[in-house]
Amino acid sequence: MEHKKHIVHIDLDSFFVSVERKFNPALIGKPVLIGGSADRGVVASCSYEARKFGIHSAMPMKTAMKLCPHAIIIRGTHGRYGEASREVTQIIHDTVPLYQKTSVDEFYIDLTGMERYYDCYKFATDLRQKIIRETKLPISFGMSSGKTVSKMATNQAKPNGQLFVPHGKECEFLAPLPIRKIPMLGEKTCQKLYSYGIEKIGDLQKVNLKFLEAVFGKAGLFIYEKAHGIDHSEIVPHSDRKSISTENTFETDVSDQRVLENILTSMTEELAGKLRRENKVAGCLAIKVRYANFETHTIQEKIALTAAEHILLPGVKNLLKKAWNGRRPIRLIGVRLSNLATGSYQINLFEDNEERIRLYQAMDQINFKFGDKTICRAAGMEIGTRNFNPFMKG
Incomplete structure (x- = not known):
C-alpha cells in the first residue's frame, strides 16, 4: 500500500482586504472592494460582507457598485501586500520542512512523514494560530491526502476556519459539493456535465471513466480523478x-x-x-x-x-x-x-x-x-x- 500523504493548503482570507483592515480598522465589518477606479477598474479583491451582494473578484467595478452602492472602494497599495506576504512566508519557511507558495496568499505544505512524531492536524492548527497571532491576518486551511481535496477543504472552511478530511473519507467529503467547486473545472465543462444531469460531485462519482473520456477526451481522466479525490501532483519547493x-x-x-x-x-x-x-x-x-x-x-x-x-x-x-x-x-x-x-x-x-x-x-x-x-x-x-x-x- 502506498504511503498516504499529509498535505495542508493554506489561504489568507480576502487577503488584500485583510491587509488594508490592519492599517485601517474602520474598514472591519464593512463591504470593501479593492481595485481600480469606479468607472473603469475591476474588483481585485472584496470582503465577505461585499460577497453577500453577489460581488466577486474580476467583476467590473461598475457592476459591483450597482450591486452594493455603499461599498467602500480602495485603490490598493502594492507594497503592503508584498510585505504581508513575505511575513507569512517567513513563518511558514521557519516552521515546516517542505512547502510551495503558489500565489501571494496561498501555500501548500507537505507534512508527509511527520505523522510518526506529530499529530499533523495539531501541527497545522498551531501553525495557523501562530500566523494569525504574529501577522493579525485571518487565515484558513484544509488538510487531506492531496492538494486538490485540501484546497477544496480550505474553501469550505472559509472564512477564518480549518477542516481536516481524513484519509479514506475524500469521496464522502466531495459528494455533496457542487461540481463547480472542483478547481480548474471551467464553466463550459460544468455546463456540459449539467446537460447530463450531473450537478453534484456525488453524481460525478457514479459516472464511469469510459463515459467521461468519450465526452471530454483527455480531460476525462482529470475530471474522474478530481471527483474521486485522487491527486498525484507533488509539492515543488520554491528553490527548485x-x-x-x-x-x-x-x-x-x-x-x-x-x-x-x-x-x-x-x-x-x-x-x-x-x-x-x-x-x-x-x-x-x-x-x-x-x-x-x-x-x-x-x-x-x-x-x-x-x-x-x-x-x-x-x-x-x-x-x-x-x-x-x-x-x-x-x-x-x-x-x-x-x-x-x-x-x-x-x-x-x-x-x-x-x-x-x-x-x-x-x-x-x-x-x-x-x-x-x-x-x-x-x-x-x-x-x-x-x-x-x-x-x-x-
Whole structure:
C-alpha cells in the first residue's frame, strides 16, 4: 500500500482586504472592494460582507457598485501586500520542512512523514494560530491526502476556519459539493456535465471513466480523478523553480499597443526584480497572448543569462510584435522567464557602464526595503492611471 500523504493548503482570507483592515480598522465589518477606479477598474479583491451582494473578484467595478452602492472602494497599495506576504512566508519557511507558495496568499505544505512524531492536524492548527497571532491576518486551511481535496477543504472552511478530511473519507467529503467547486473545472465543462444531469460531485462519482473520456477526451481522466479525490501532483519547493511567470486578464479585450507594452513592462520589471532578489538569472524569455475565443499563443526565445530589464524589455516587446498582428483584441497577456540559474546579474562589458550597474543595485535596494512597486520605469508607472489593475489575483 502506498504511503498516504499529509498535505495542508493554506489561504489568507480576502487577503488584500485583510491587509488594508490592519492599517485601517474602520474598514472591519464593512463591504470593501479593492481595485481600480469606479468607472473603469475591476474588483481585485472584496470582503465577505461585499460577497453577500453577489460581488466577486474580476467583476467590473461598475457592476459591483450597482450591486452594493455603499461599498467602500480602495485603490490598493502594492507594497503592503508584498510585505504581508513575505511575513507569512517567513513563518511558514521557519516552521515546516517542505512547502510551495503558489500565489501571494496561498501555500501548500507537505507534512508527509511527520505523522510518526506529530499529530499533523495539531501541527497545522498551531501553525495557523501562530500566523494569525504574529501577522493579525485571518487565515484558513484544509488538510487531506492531496492538494486538490485540501484546497477544496480550505474553501469550505472559509472564512477564518480549518477542516481536516481524513484519509479514506475524500469521496464522502466531495459528494455533496457542487461540481463547480472542483478547481480548474471551467464553466463550459460544468455546463456540459449539467446537460447530463450531473450537478453534484456525488453524481460525478457514479459516472464511469469510459463515459467521461468519450465526452471530454483527455480531460476525462482529470475530471474522474478530481471527483474521486485522487491527486498525484507533488509539492515543488520554491528553490527548485525552473521558471517564474505572471499574467493579467483584462475585463474588456485590449488592442491598444501602448497599454499592452506598459503592462508587459510592469510585469517584466516585477519578475526581473524577483530574480535579482533570489540571486537568479534567466536564459529564456516567453510571452503568452490569449484572445477572446481562448485561442492562446506562446512564443519564446533563448537569451544570454540575465536578470536585467534593459535586456529583457526589448526582448519582450519584440516577442509581442511576433505573437500579435497589432489588431486583434487581447484577453490575457503573460510573461515567463525560464531556464533559471543561480548567479547574480552578469556584467556585460560591451553594453554596461558603471552607472547602469549602480542604478540596478540602487533600484533593488530600495524596492527590497519598501516592497515591489516603489521604483519602476516611467512606462510601468503609467499603468496606474490606465485601465489596468496590478493587483489582479491571477
